[in-house]
Amino acid sequence: MNQERHADRDYSFALAQRVQELMRDYGPSATPRAYTVWYSYVAGEHPLMNDAIKRLITQKQTLTETDTDTLFEQHLAGGRLAHMAGETSATMLSEIAGVMEMLDLSVDSAAAYNASLSSISQDLTHNAVTRERVREIVGSVVAKTREVATSNRVLEARMRESRAEIEMLREKLEATRLESLTDPLTGLSNRKHFEEMLRACVDAATQTGTAMSLIVLDIDFFKRFNDLYGHLTGDQVLRLVAIVMRESAGNHATLSRFGGEEFGIVLPGLDRTEARGIAEAVRQNVMGRDLVKRSTGESLGRVSVSVGVAAYKAGDSPVSLLERADLCMFAAKRAGRNRTIDDSVGADALQHVA
Known part of the structure; x- marks a missing residue:
């Protein structure tokens, strides 16, 4: 040992x-x-x-x-989220067990009440009824009814408590689920959610024949900028790009940061021309923002992004669509950066720059 x-x-x-x-x-x-x-x-x-x-x-x-x-x-970091989900699930199971116990008690109480009424009914049917006997029967019914009413009030209070607890747990589980799908720095979707939404949109386009497009963008010279001004200022640049994407992409887009300085926009229902318009809006708006170092007020100039746009075509898979958008983005890098290139240039041209 x-x-x-x-x-x-x-x-x-x-x-x-x-x-x-x-x-x-x-x-x-x-x-x-x-x-x-x-x-x-x-x-x-x-x-x-x-x-x-x-x-x-x-x-x-x-x-x-x-x-x-x-x-x-x-x-x-997923283990922490799994632990949180596990704790929440265990608490919810405990709450459900408590509610089921209360329901069992309520059912038992109702069964006993029905049995008592049945016994009284038989007594009234088969035996002589005197005034004294009627008084006893009425007293018994009143007592049993009070017991059931008390049991029901306890059950109602417990159910209200459990409903509030379960609602809180539901919100906690939803928050945990969203956290597991979110990039903590920018608040955009992470790679996991990006891949899920890309797959769903490609499947929908395949089944219905509707349009969809994908934008991939990368911050130009980000490593050089990060090394020159520091990690915290680099984070500021990443957040800036995320803000511009939110302002430019529309409500139905899935916005993601799926790499260090790589971002993606999934656009269901939009063709190449519409997607290129959004891509250009993002590129120009990023270039239009002056960066200022928060700690010193120093002007850091501007950053740019290189953007690739690919439109869904019959037979595409999520992988092939992403690869084509990546090739367009790399073509934009090779062509001088700070530009948008879409897949209308043709596969041969894209492969040449890959």
């Missing part, structure tokens, strides 16, 4: 040493969140997160604090 513990101890120290090496090579700092992300990476506990890290390193050669925060929220 001591040997096993010693082996586990040595293994954990070996993991920790590798984590430190990776944070030094690919990370901006050794924050607790960064350590947690890299430790999980080295331990191989979350394969999807490992794939995401490998993609980011391939693209950027490093991870920013924003990247590690996003990875933590998307892949490692």
Whole structure:
């Protein structure tokens, strides 16, 4: 047993040493969140997160604090939400059990009352009725009725309490569900919700033949901006883009932040021309905002975004539509950034810039 513990101890120290090496090579700092992300990476506990890290390193050669925060929220913080949901579900089950117990008592009370009335009815039918006997019967009925009324009042009060408790739990579960689908920094949908809505919209377009489009946008030179002005100012830029998306996209769009500085807009019912109009509105409005560092009032200039637009076509899957929108966005990057390119340019042109 001591040997096993010693082996586990040595293994954990070996993991920790590798984590430190990776944070030094690919990370901006050794924050607790960064350590947690890299430790999980080295331990191989979350394969999807490992794939995401490998993609980011391939693209950027490093991870920013924003990247590690996003990875933590998307892949490692779900346990807390699951725990909250589990606690709430257990409380609700307890409330339901209490209500069922009260209903059982009420049913038993009603059955006893019916049995008493049946007994009295038989007594009246088969036996001689005297004034004294009538008085006894009436007294018995009144007493039984009072018992049932008392039981019903207790049940009614308990039901009111349980209804209020269950309503509170329902709100808590809904808040937990929404939190699990929301990017905590921008308040937009996270990648999980983005993928769910993209799949639903593609399925609807496939079944009904209606239009739908997808916008993918990426902040230009975000890493350089983040390194120059700091993590908190970088967060300010991400929030700015989210605000502009809300102002420009309309009520039926699903707005998402699904990567470090990558955003998506799912547009059910809109064709390529309409989607491009929204994409251009977002791009121009982002460029039109002057950034000011909150702590000092220093002007930081402006940022821009590169935007790709893809319209649904027969046979598309969520993956193929997203890939085409991504290719359009990368084409915008290659063409000089701060522009919108849609998939009307043709597959050959997009593949050429990929």
